[in-house]
Amino acid sequence: MVVMITQLHQSLRALERPAGIDSDPGSVVLGVAAIDIVLGGGLSRGALHEIAALGEAHLAAAAGFALAVSSRGATRKSTVWIAEDMVLAESGAPYGPGLDAFGLLPAQLLTIAAAQRRDLLWAMEEALHYRAVCAVVGELRHSEIDMVAVRRLSLAAAKSSALALLLRASPPNDASTAVTRWIAGAAPNASLAVELTRNRRGPLGAWTLQWSDDDERFVLATPAQPVAAPAADRSHRKVA
Numbered sequence: 001m002v003v004m005i006t007q008l009h010q011s012l013r014a015l016e017r018p019a020g021i022d023s024d025p026g027s028v029v030l031g032v033a034a035i036d037i038v039l040g041g042g043l044s045r046g047a048l049h050e051i052a053a054l055g056e057a058h059l060a061a062a063a064g065f066a067l068a069v070s071s072r073g074a075t076r077k078s079t080v081w082i083a084e085d086m087v088l089a090e091s092g093a094p095y096g097p098g099l100d101a102f103g104l105l106p107a108q109l110l111t112i113a114a115a116q117r118r119d120l121l122w123a124m125e126e127a128l129h130y131r132a133v134c135a136v137v138g139e140l141r142h143s144e145i146d147m148v149a150v151r152r153l154s155l156a157a158a159k160s161s162a163l164a165l166l167l168r169a170s171p172p173n174d175a176s177t178a179v180t181r182w183i184a185g186a187a188p189n190a191s192l193a194v195e196l197t198r199n200r201r202g203p204l205g206a207w208t209l210q211w212s213d214d215d216e217r218f219v220l221a222t223p224a225q226p227v228a229a230p231a232a233d234r235s236h237r238k239v240a
């Protein structure tokens with residue numbers, strides 16, 4: 001534990017920049033007008049947000065959504081990805097070439113392994129204190145979270161301009177201080193289905209998205225065109 005604390009502080013201090021870069025946290029614009037309008041202009045910075053996978057099989061899709069959200073505000077700062085040891089052993093860490101697809105340079109991502117959940121939550125809170133960090137993602141295998149720790153994360157995020165993202169393996173039913181709560185899952189045709197189930201600004205909604213490599217952002221998925229059925233009265237030809 002002592003070694004992890006020392007390494008975390010050393011890594012974050014190396015990324016530190018002078019104060020005064022961001023005076024107003026603002027919002028992270030996702031680039032999908034239908035979603036940004038519901039969010040009141042975008043995903044609030046300086047706040048805690050939750051992203052839950054629809055189920056175990058959809059965890060990669062939810063992680064992709066978290067990375068995409070993080071990349072939207074990572075122009076000059078770094079993203080800190082903290083996961084439990086067991087999560088990294090089972091699911092692996094974010095893949096370098098995949099980060100490029102999201103417009104996030106591998107050098108902008110700091111990955112940390114935590115032995116226990118309490119260490120993960122503590123590391124998230126510590127990372128939020130650094131101005132060189134634009135987003136902190138905590139990947140949890142189990143849904144149960146100490147609500148006192150979640151409250152501390154919300155307070156820490158409020159004092160910074162960073163996004164605090166809790167990535168959960170399944171949809172939670174507990175109360176939360178998060179500004180938004182999302183459920184994400186894989187959809188047909190390499191699409192991503194996201195549902196906004198909690199929003200302090202009011203409106204909720206559900207969308208099917210696709211990632212645009214050209215624009216490096218999500219776009220609304222184009223509905224699949226139905227295939228015309230053969231005419232019911234068309235006679236069958238015999239093949240000689």
